[in-house]
Amino acid sequence: MSKLHSLDPEIWKERRRNVLKKLRAPLLLRGATQTLRNGDVHYSFRQDSNFSYLCGFPEPDSLLLAIPEKTGDHKTILFVPPKNPSLEVWNGKREGVKGAIRNYGADEAYPVQEFWKIFQERSKGFDELGFALGMNKEFDDKLLQIFGQRLKGRPRDNRGLPTFIDPRPPINECRWIKSSYEIEQMQRACDITAQGHKVAMALSRPGLYEYEVQAEIEAVFRRAGSPRVGYDSIIASGNNANTLHYIQNNRKMRRGQLLLIDAGAEFGGYSGDVTRTFPVDGRFTEAQKTVYRIVLRCQKKCIRAVRPGCTFEKLNKIAQLELTKGLVELGILKGDYKTLREKGAFKPWFMHGLGHWLGMDVHDVGPETTKEGKPLPFRSGMVLTVEPGLYLPANDKRIPKEYRGIGIRIEDDVLVTRSGNRVLTADIPKEIQDIEEFCNS
Numbered sequence: 540m541s542k543l544h545s546l547d548p549e550i551w552k553e554r555r556r557n558v559l560k561k562l563r564a565p566l567l568l569r570g571a572t573q574t575l576r577n578g579d580v581h582y583s584f585r586q587d588s589n590f591s592y593l594c595g596f597p598e599p600d601s602l603l604l605a606i607p608e609k610t611g612d613h614k615t616i617l618f619v620p621p622k623n624p625s626l627e628v629w630n631g632k633r634e635g636v637k638g639a640i641r642n643y644g645a646d647e648a649y650p651v652q653e654f655w656k657i658f659q660e661r662s663k664g665f666d667e668l669g670f671a672l673g674m675n676k677e678f679d680d681k682l683l684q685i686f687g688q689r690l691k692g693r694p695r696d697n698r699g700l701p702t703f704i705d706p707r708p709p710i711n712e713c714r715w716i717k718s719s720y721e722i723e724q725m726q727r728a729c730d731i732t733a734q735g736h737k738v739a740m741a742l743s744r745p746g747l748y749e750y751e752v753q754a755e756i757e758a759v760f761r762r763a764g765s766p767r768v769g770y771d772s773i774i775a776s777g778n779n780a781n782t783l784h785y786i787q788n789n790r791k792m793r794r795g796q797l798l799l800i801d802a803g804a805e806f807g808g809y810s811g812d813v814t815r816t817f818p819v820d821g822r823f824t825e826a827q828k829t830v831y832r833i834v835l836r837c838q839k840k841c842i843r844a845v846r847p848g849c850t851f852e853k854l855n856k857i858a859q860l861e862l863t864k865g866l867v868e869l870g871i872l873k874g875d876y877k878t879l880r881e882k883g884a885f886k887p888w889f890m891h892g893l894g895h896w897l898g899m900d901v902h903d904v905g906p907e908t909t910k911e912g913k914p915l916p917f918r919s920g921m922v923l924t925v926e927p928g929l930y931l932p933a934n935d936k937r938i939p940k941e942y943r944g945i946g947i948r949i950e951d952d953v954l955v956t957r958s959g960n961r962v963l964t965a966d967i968p969k970e971i972q973d974i975e976e977f978c979n980s
C-alpha cells in the first residue's frame with residue numbers, strides 16, 4: 540500500500556505536539572476499520588481524517604498511542620497490520636512495523652494484534668486518557684475492563700480508572716487553521732475540481748444523461764491524480780436541483796433547463812467543494828437570469844465580507860437579507876425584506892446555511908461558536924465554503940409560474956487571509972456572460 544501523501548514525518552510529529560499541548564494527557568486514537576459490503580468484499584476504504592492528520596498511516600484497523608513525556612516531548616507508538624506475505628499477494632504491500640517506524644516516524648510499532656497486551660502495560664500510570672468513548676462498544680468494553688481490573692488491584696485509593704477526555708475538540712482546533720502545506724494541497728484539490736467543472740460545463744448539452752456528465756467530471760478528477768471524490772457528486776438538471784442532496788443523477792437533460800453541479804475532488808487528503816449552475820443548452824432564459832443574478836449578487840457580497848474577525852453569523856445574515864430581498868423582487872414574498880428576514884420567511888426557498896468549514900472532510904470539523912456560545916471569529920488560515928442558493932420547486936404555487944422548477948446554488952471555497960480572503964476556486968466561470976461564452980466556445 541502506498542503512503543497517503545509524502546509528508547515529512549516531522550510534520551505529523553509537530554501536529555501531535557500541538558494537540559498534546561492542548562490535551563495535556565496521553566492520546567489513544569483508532570484509525571478507520573474496514574467494513575464488509577457483502578461476502579468477503581469491503582466498502583472502499585478511506586482512513587479516518589484525524590488519524591491521517593496526526594500520523595498519516597494509511598492502513599485499516601491501525602491505532603496510535605501518543606504518550607507525553609516529562610521533557611515536553613512525546614513517544615509515539617503505532618499498532619499496525621503486520622507484514623503477511625500471503626495476504627499481501629491479495630491486498631498489496633503493507634508497511635508493517637518497520638515501515639511504520641521508517642516512513643511514519645513512530646518511535647515504536649507493534650502488530651495490531653498485540654495492542655491490548657501492550658496497552659495494558661503502557662497505560663499503568665495513566666490518570667487521564669484522551670480517547671473518544673462511545674464510538675465502538677466492543678472496544679470501549681475492553682478498555683474499561685482493563686482499567687476495571689486495575690481498580691480491583693487498588694481498592695483503597697480508587698485510582699484505577701483514568702479520567703477520559705474527548706480528544707476531538709483539541710484536534711479540531713488544530714485542524715481549523717491550515718498550514719501553508721495544507722493550503723497548497725487544498726489549492727490543488729480546488730484546481731482539479733475547477734478543471735472538472737469546466738469540462739462538465741463545456742460538454743453538457745440537451746439529450747445527455749446526468750450520469751454521463753458525472754462520468755466526465757469524475758474522470759477529470761481521477762486523471763489529475765485525485766483518488767476519490769470528496770462527497771457524492773450532485774448532477775441535478777431542472778427541478779432536481781431543488782433536492783439538495785440529489786445524487787441519483789439518472790435523468791436526461793433537456794433544452795431550457797439549468798444544470799446544477801455540486802462536485803469536489805479530493806487531493807492529498809483534502810476536499811474541494813464547488814457548485815456551479817448553468818444552462819444545459821448554453822443560454823439562460825430571462826427568468827433563469829433573474830434568479831441567477833440574485834444568487835450571484837448574494838454570493839459576491841458574502842465573499843467580500845470574508846476576513847479575519849468575520850463570523851458565520853454575519854455571513855448568514857448578509858445572505859439571508861440578500862436572498863429575502865431577492866424573493867421580494869421575484870414576487871414570492873411581499874413586504875419589507877428586513878422584517879421578513881427576521882421572521883425567517885426565506886426558509887422555504889433557502890433552507891441551508893451559507894457555508895461550512897472545508898478541509899480534510901468536506902464538512903470539516905469545527906464549531907461556528909466559541910465555548911461561550913459566541914460566534915467564532917474567522918482567523919487567517921481557516922477555509923470555508925460560501926454557497927447561497929435559491930430553490931424554487933416546480934410544484935410550489937406560491938412562486939410565479941415562470942420561476943417554478945428553477946434551483947440555483949453557487950459555491951466557492953474561500954481561504955481567510957490576513958488582509959481578507961482568497962477564493963481558491965475563482966477559475967470557474969460564474970458571471971452570466973462568462974458562462975454563456977464558455978458553454979458556446
Ligand code: GLY
Pocket residue numbers: 770801802812895901926950
Ligand atoms: N457538497 C455538499 C455541500 O455543499 O455542503
Ligand code: MN
Pocket residue numbers: 801802812813814950
Ligand atoms: Mn457543495
Ligand code: MN
Pocket residue numbers: 812895924926950
Ligand atoms: Mn458545501
